[in-house]
Amino acid sequence: MNRLILSVAIPALMLAACSTAGAQNATCADCGTGALIVQTPPPHMPADLTPAGVRAADDHLALEEVNGAEAMTFVRTENERSLAALTGDPRYETFRRQAETILTATDRIPGPSFLGEGIGNFWQDAANPKGIWRRTTLDSYRSANTRWETMLDIDALSKAEGKDWVWKGADCLAPDETRCLVSLSDGGKDAVVVREFDTSTGLWVEDGFILPEGKHRLEWLDRDTLLVATDFGPNTLTESGYPYIVKSLKRGQTLAQATEVYRGDQGDGGYGVSPSVFRDKDGAVQAVIISRPLDTFRSETWELVDGRPVKLELPQRVSVYGVQGGSFILSPDEDWSRPGRDYKAGSLLAICIACVRATDGPGVISNQADTIFVPSDRQSISDVRVMHDRVVVGISDNVVGRLAVFQNRGEWGWPRTDIAVPDNVDVSLGDSSKSRGEIFVSTQGFLTSPTLSLASVNAAALTQLRSAPARFDASTHVVEQFEATSSDGTKIPYFVVRPRDLVMDGHAPTIIYGYGGFQVSKPPIYIPEMGKLWLENGGVYVNANIRGGGEFGPQWHQSVLKENRQLAFDDYAAVARDLQQRGITSPRRTGIYGRSNGGVLTSVAVTQHPELIHAAVIESPLIDMLRYHELPAGASWIGEYGDPRVPEEAAYIARYSAYQQLRPGADYPRVYITTNTRDDRVHPGHARKFAARLDDMGYDHLYYEETAGGHSNDADPVANARRWARHYVYLAQQLMD
Numbered sequence: 001m002n003r004l005i006l007s008v009a010i011p012a013l014m015l016a017a018c019s020t021a022g023a024q025n026a027t028c029a030d031c032g033t034g035a036l037i038v039q040t041p042p043p044h045m046p047a048d049l050t051p052a053g054v055r056a057a058d059d060h061l062a063l064e065e066v067n068g069a070e071a072m073t074f075v076r077t078e079n080e081r082s083l084a085a086l087t088g089d090p091r092y093e094t095f096r097r098q099a100e101t102i103l104t105a106t107d108r109i110p111g112p113s114f115l116g117e118g119i120g121n122f123w124q125d126a127a128n129p130k131g132i133w134r135r136t137t138l139d140s141y142r143s144a145n146t147r148w149e150t151m152l153d154i155d156a157l158s159k160a161e162g163k164d165w166v167w168k169g170a171d172c173l174a175p176d177e178t179r180c181l182v183s184l185s186d187g188g189k190d191a192v193v194v195r196e197f198d199t200s201t202g203l204w205v206e207d208g209f210i211l212p213e214g215k216h217r218l219e220w221l222d223r224d225t226l227l228v229a230t231d232f233g234p235n236t237l238t239e240s241g242y243p244y245i246v247k248s249l250k251r252g253q254t255l256a257q258a259t260e261v262y263r264g265d266q267g268d269g270g271y272g273v274s275p276s277v278f279r280d281k282d283g284a285v286q287a288v289i290i291s292r293p294l295d296t297f298r299s300e301t302w303e304l305v306d307g308r309p310v311k312l313e314l315p316q317r318v319s320v321y322g323v324q325g326g327s328f329i330l331s332p333d334e335d336w337s338r339p340g341r342d343y344k345a346g347s348l349l350a351i352c353i354a355c356v357r358a359t360d361g362p363g364v365i366s367n368q369a370d371t372i373f374v375p376s377d378r379q380s381i382s383d384v385r386v387m388h389d390r391v392v393v394g395i396s397d398n399v400v401g402r403l404a405v406f407q408n409r410g411e412w413g414w415p416r417t418d419i420a421v422p423d424n425v426d427v428s429l430g431d432s433s434k435s436r437g438e439i440f441v442s443t444q445g446f447l448t449s450p451t452l453s454l455a456s457v458n459a460a461a462l463t464q465l466r467s468a469p470a471r472f473d474a475s476t477h478v479v480e481q482f483e484a485t486s487s488d489g490t491k492i493p494y495f496v497v498r499p500r501d502l503v504m505d506g507h508a509p510t511i512i513y514g515y516g517g518f519q520v521s522k523p524p525i526y527i528p529e530m531g532k533l534w535l536e537n538g539g540v541y542v543n544a545n546i547r548g549g550g551e552f553g554p555q556w557h558q559s560v561l562k563e564n565r566q567l568a569f570d571d572y573a574a575v576a577r578d579l580q581q582r583g584i585t586s587p588r589r590t591g592i593y594g595r596s597n598g599g600v601l602t603s604v605a606v607t608q609h610p611e612l613i614h615a616a617v618i619e620s621p622l623i624d625m626l627r628y629h630e631l632p633a634g635a636s637w638i639g640e641y642g643d644p645r646v647p648e649e650a651a652y653i654a655r656y657s658a659y660q661q662l663r664p665g666a667d668y669p670r671v672y673i674t675t676n677t678r679d680d681r682v683h684p685g686h687a688r689k690f691a692a693r694l695d696d697m698g699y700d701h702l703y704y705e706e707t708a709g710g711h712s713n714d715a716d717p718v719a720n721a722r723r724w725a726r727h728y729v730y731l732a733q734q735l736m737d
Contacts, residue, residue, distance in 0.1 A: 039229070042660060044283075045661070064683065066684060072078075092729050095533050095728050099721035100679060102529050104126040108226060110284075113431040119136050121135070128151065135150040135151060164186055166185040166710065171218075175282055179380075180199060181220070187715070200305070215272065217243060223287070227247075228547045229260065230254055232256075240272075248307075270295055271633075275304075276289050299316060301318065303357065304351070317345075322352070324391070326352055326353055330348075331384070331422075367387060380395070380551060382396045391651045394427050403420060405457055420586040424445060424479070428444075430441045441580060444510055444524075446497045447478075449471065449528070478497075492547070497541040502540070507585075508538070509538070510579060514572050516571065516598070518595035546575070573677075576609070587614060589735050596619075596681075596682055596711070600623065603658035606668055612736060621675070621690075625659070626655035634683065663697075670734065672704075674727075681710075
């Protein structure tokens with residue numbers, strides 16, 4: 001619903017176009033053309049939109065205490081009621097068993113990474129739910145009977161140490177990659193402890209680096225030195241809880257003894273200052289840069305030169321992918337002008353490092369061609385790998401994957417060679433090795449299970465390594481791509497996966513997935529548990545490529561930032577309407593699903609357009625957008641949504657913030673809200689408070705909070721199977737029954 005706020009404080013009346021569907025508690029003064037609906041404000045909208053006023057109007061602040069007594073009583077009560085409704089459904093056990101079979105299948109493709117002369121992999125299955133870190137040779141990996149050597153058993157480690165350890169990856173020092181920094185999370189949080197592991201001995205390093213729990217940003221500088229950004233004590237974190245100081249940590253030193261090499265400011269935004277070390281194919285350091293985030297998307301870029309930081313004259317919105325031949329390989333997310341040259345946002349460039357040092361200035365001249373690739377209006381760069389003398393680029397072309405290799409010919413340009421990939425699939429780039437000139441490439445589609453290949457960048461060719469077996473019967477469905485017209489006339493693409501013989505009479509149970517934020521694209525990927533639990537039961541799945549994502553480059557994202565956020569919500573509603581107008585589904589059979597930023601989207605869809613939907617899975621969500629900056633790590637996203645502490649920004653956020661926009665007497669569907677106690681990225685208070693307010697107003701709803709796993713929900717495939725079973729039981733109840 002498009003609304004006009006009359007003042008910074010919430011007005012007595014809210015105005016909306018009479019033709020807008022789903023207006024609640026409204027009295028139409030004149031329902032002719034151009035008429036207005038006079039609408040009273042929601043009962044829980046604060047009269048004072050200052051942070052103090054918002055806090056004073058919030059009757060569920062106690063639910064923001066993650067482990068508070070009142071909060072945990074609420075969680076236990078809600079969980080008991082919801083589990084009875086979901087796990088008591090006769091479909092639940094079948095769904096759980098099917099999902100677990102898929103998620104723990106031993107014939108899955110083991111995700112490979114280059115590790116020294118061999119291949120590394122982290123693996124989870126029913127016997128190893130917490131997982132094992134293992135390795136093999138490339139020849140063995142190619143074979144039908146791969147022989148794996150276990151390096152770390154996380155199940156055994158958890159048992160021995162009495163911890164709920166969750167694997168969060170390993171960073172190994174090139175070129176031999178025998179010394180690795182292993183990150184472990186207690187319960188799945190983003191915060192991790194770090195320990196040094198020696199792959200040559202299979203043991204923790206006796207005098208190794210050990211970092212206590214924190215949201216660290218760290219890089220190997222050499223075998224005995226790390227660059228670390230972390231919590232160094234009082235007043236060393238931003239308001240979002242991220243670091244703004246980088247120090248050099250020598251082997252044997254404590255964090256308190258580390259030497260500071262860069263300092264941002266405590267008022268910095270984003271996700272914290274972050275060092276990056278770029279190396280050549282032999283492991284030699286080519287450049288060390290530090291990104292200092294000013295907000296969610298803007299940052300300063302500094303280079304460490306002889307141990308001292310030098311500011312680089314790069315755009316504030318930029319992605320630096322690597323270094324090659326003395327040049328940064330980068331993509332600006334904004335139009336960029338340099339002396340004599342203009343660059344388009346979203347293009348891929350090679351810019352000589354000396355040319356952008358503030359100390360050297362623009363007088364430095366490079367003969368290397370600086371433009372590698374410029375996407376068209378319906379294209380974007382989805383991924384980049386910088387090799388020794390080539391750059392491999394994944395390209396999204398109308399949300400379908402392409403793959404190209406660009407060779408560095410110096411002043412003669414960057415000739416392009418396309419690598420053949422299947423049509424109408426997603427193409428994603430995996431780990432790469434500069435020394436080998438190889439990169440792992442995965443292709444997949446909604447109805448096409450993943451295939452893993454190895455690309456030789458010199459030959460510009462793919463060699464298939466493995467293909468995952470089908471996890472559901474795809475022969476019953478087809479994939480189509482349509483466009484919906486949003487409120488401002490913009491064409492919004494979306495994919496439909498539907499039964500091949502579907503009669504277009506609006507009866508098909510349909511899930512619309514959406515995200516629409518942070519320049520994150522949502523390509524056509526294989527979702528095996530969805531296929532088995534939903535498509536095989538006659539369901540329709542829709543992937544809405546609404547604005548806010550990166551499908552068509554930076555502008556697709558930036559067009560709905562802050563005060564323009566309503567356009568992303570309008571895009572989502574437009575897709576729902578278009579589906580229903582085509583006869584694919586109807587409001588009674590339409591459900592929506594979104595998580596994290598997608599929780600903003602789905603909660604707004606519930607409050608603005610209940611007439612379009614009959615189900616909503618709102619997972620790990622942001623919902624209270626007038627207090628999101630107060631809940632860790634919310635302030636890091638101010639560049640996306642705006643700052644509720646600024647009056648004019650609070651006003652436009654208030655127009656859609658679902659927690660405050662809930663109204664009595666509305667025709668809301670029975671929603672399912674779910675989150676995780678250990679989620680230290682999106683605070684569980686958002687989900688708890690929304691469920692509590694729905695309950696206050698007498699709306700039927702389900703709320704379930706998992707107590708372990710964190711934001712990503714990947715800590716345990718067995719637990720994850722239960723999660724998906726709950727989702728699809730609810731959706732079947734709402735849309736199929």
